Amino acid sequence: MTATIIDGKAYAEGLCARIANAVRDLSGQGVTPGLAVVIVGEDPASQLYVKNKARQTVDVGMRSFKHVLPASTSEAELLGLVAQLNADPAVDGILVQLPLPKQIDAQKVIEAIDPTKDVDGFHPINAGKLMTGVPGLISCTPLGCLLLIQSVRRDLSGLNAVVVGRSNIVGKPMAQLLIAQSCTVTVAHSRTRDLPEVCREADILVAAVGRPEMVRGDWVKRGAIVIDVGINRVSNPAAGEGRTKVVGDVAYAEAAQVASAITPVPGGVGPMTIACLLRNTLEAACLRRGIPMPQVDFAA
Numbered sequence: 001m002t003a004t005i006i007d008g009k010a011y012a013e014g015l016c017a018r019i020a021n022a023v024r025d026l027s028g029q030g031v032t033p034g035l036a037v038v039i040v041g042e043d044p045a046s047q048l049y050v051k052n053k054a055r056q057t058v059d060v061g062m063r064s065f066k067h068v069l070p071a072s073t074s075e076a077e078l079l080g081l082v083a084q085l086n087a088d089p090a091v092d093g094i095l096v097q098l099p100l101p102k103q104i105d106a107q108k109v110i111e112a113i114d115p116t117k118d119v120d121g122f123h124p125i126n127a128g129k130l131m132t133g134v135p136g137l138i139s140c141t142p143l144g145c146l147l148l149i150q151s152v153r154r155d156l157s158g159l160n161a162v163v164v165g166r167s168n169i170v171g172k173p174m175a176q177l178l179i180a181q182s183c184t185v186t187v188a189h190s191r192t193r194d195l196p197e198v199c200r201e202a203d204i205l206v207a208a209v210g211r212p213e214m215v216r217g218d219w220v221k222r223g224a225i226v227i228d229v230g231i232n233r234v235s236n237p238a239a240g241e242g243r244t245k246v247v248g249d250v251a252y253a254e255a256a257q258v259a260s261a262i263t264p265v266p267g268g269v270g271p272m273t274i275a276c277l278l279r280n281t282l283e284a285a286c287l288r289r290g291i292p293m294p295q296v297d298f299a300a
């Protein structure tokens with residue numbers, strides 16, 4: 001079996017084009033959604049993600065507000081900025097880029113964001129809404145994974161799903177989203193006994209562990225849909241000394257022999273994270289004004 005490659009980059013571009021159309025309609029009604037992105041410190045990967053977020057925000061016709069703070073910023077200073085953004089009517093969405101420097105308690109910052117502007121979907125109110133099936137803002141990476149899964153199979157009812165990883169940002173919300181689609185969900189993690197055997201039961205396998213190529217081809221059930229959330233930079237001596245490359249949590253070449261569909265890394269889940277952030281900003285702008293959210297998730 002040769003797997004269908006799920007092209008996250010192409011899906012994300014299509015989603016952004018639909019978001020841009022919806023933003024154009026909204027702007028015609030005098031509403032231009034605004035997204036504030038806050039970065040603390042000089043982590044090069046975070047700087048790149050924030051730059052891409054600001055650029056894509058403008059590309060879809062939204063207003064972008066970028067706040068760059070020094071690595072020495074105190075928790076109180078960051079909380080002060082969040083309070084200011086909560087009160088700003090031009091700001092519909094607030095995102096504080098993670099990770100934060102060690103003197104700042106990230107959970108405290110997340111909990112300070114107005115839940116109606118929490119476009120990351122990390123606030124406990126939004127996590128609780130997802131768990132209880134109440135509409136709210138959903139964490140971008142798991143939402144992107146679900147859209148990619150549904151791009152190859154719309155009805156997931158009754159399928160066995162295994163999510164490897166139990167983080168608040170990916171693993172737990174991913175499990176909730178799959179439960180809401182009537183999957184039978186197992187959340188596996190570093191203490192799971194016989195992880196390969198657990199994975200072999202999965203019709204849908206989501207790997208979000210942060211360990212390069214940990215999920216091997218013989219962990220994958222024939223015909224499974226495999227979603228790789230990992231972004232791991234590893235050395236690549238074949239390309240020359242000191243060179244690196246990005247790989248996922250799944251041994252792609254092996255798994256692609258067995259799966260029916262698989263996301264590559266790069267170009268799979270990653271691009272969906274930013275597209276879903278813009279989607280959530282559109283939703284936040286609509287929700288806060290009582291405007292129905294346009295259907296942008298799937299091509300009509």
Ligand SMILES: Nc1nc2c(c(=O)[nH]1)N[C@@H](CN(C=O)c1ccc(C(=O)N[C@@H](CCC(=O)O)C(=O)O)cc1)CN2
Pocket residue numbers: 049095096097098099120140141231246265266267268269270271272273274
């Ligand atoms: N507040 C948040 N912080 C962080 C989040 C988040 O969702 N909210 N996620 C990650 C970083 N991230 C977005 O912020 C992000 C990561 C990766 C990609 C992406 O498109 N990756 C590319 C590969 C990139 C490379 O080559 O290095 C891909 O997979 O194709 C987009 C966004 C942590 N922080």
